[in-house]
Amino acid sequence: MRRDFDPVEAERLLKGKKITAVKRRAKYIVIECDTSVGMLSHLGMTGSFRVEKAQLPYGKYDRAAVCLDKGEELRYADVRRFGYIYPITLPGQGLWPEELAGLGQEPLEKGFNAAYLLSRAQQRKTPVKIFIMDQAVVVGVGNIYANEALFAAKIDPRRAAGDLTAAEWKALAAEIRKTLRKSIRAGGSSIRNYRTVDGSEGAFQRSLNVYGKKAEPCPACGTKIETIRQGGRSTFFCPQCQCGKKVMKIRKTT
DNA sequence: ATATTCCCCTGGAAGC
DNA sequence: TGCTTCCAGGGGAATA
Secondary structure: OOOOOOHHHHHHHHOOOOEEEEEEEOOEEEEEEOOOEEEEEEOOOOEEEEEEEOOOOOOOOEEEEEEOOOOEEEEEEEOOOOOEEEEEEOOOOOOOOHHHOOOOEOOOOOOOOHHHHHHHHOOOOOEHHHHHOOOOOEOOOOHHHHHHHHHHOOOOOOOEHHHOOHHHHHHHHHHHHHHHHHHHHHOOOOOOOOOOOOOOOOOHHHHOOOOOOOOOEOOOOOOEOEEEEEOOEEEEEOOOOOOOOOOOOOOOOO
């Protein structure tokens, strides 16, 4: 999927074309030009777009520029280079490019529900956290949101996906939606040097319950948050709230 | 087919 | 102070 921006290919495909639509699917951005060609972009962790006068000097992290009319350029900047933009051909109006085939449900749209998750998780031994981060299952649930949603749903991230009950999937689906909506409202999470289009930090980071909170007290019960690695990613969870561990209470009898 | 590991890239944080 | 090492992330490729 990832590919470097090729200016020659971009000019060959896009010269003289008009941008007719800008769409999103999962975390991908599709810029449609006259329906048959366009550009595919993913911001990765640190990518951003801006439109400015072509005579302005490029920034240190500018990776691609596309000439627009009125002396302006669409410029793509990306510090970490995890993101990209490149020209593609499109299958036609209203159709997604083949590069995006195989993506799972949009978490904020119909179709993402307990029944869907339950059926997709059948027999799967994959830990539930990895499962909900699987693009082929549901898109847009990154590491932060997977951690937070599992905490909110009180589910152990290590459990096999196939073992979750319908009631648990219902709770988890609801918490994934709530977590994403809340974050979108807050303008994102601003991990490290990420910024929104206007350069401000997202405020969601301030409402994180477990992500990045290693050894800090759980906001619900005070137990120390634990961290493990799953699929090369950090997982944070409350061993009390999410694992059903009972704290032994000793009481005096007379 | 499913599961796990590694890699990309960079700058900020932590360690020496 | 300055240098080195480690780490984070989305997503895909390679490996088991």
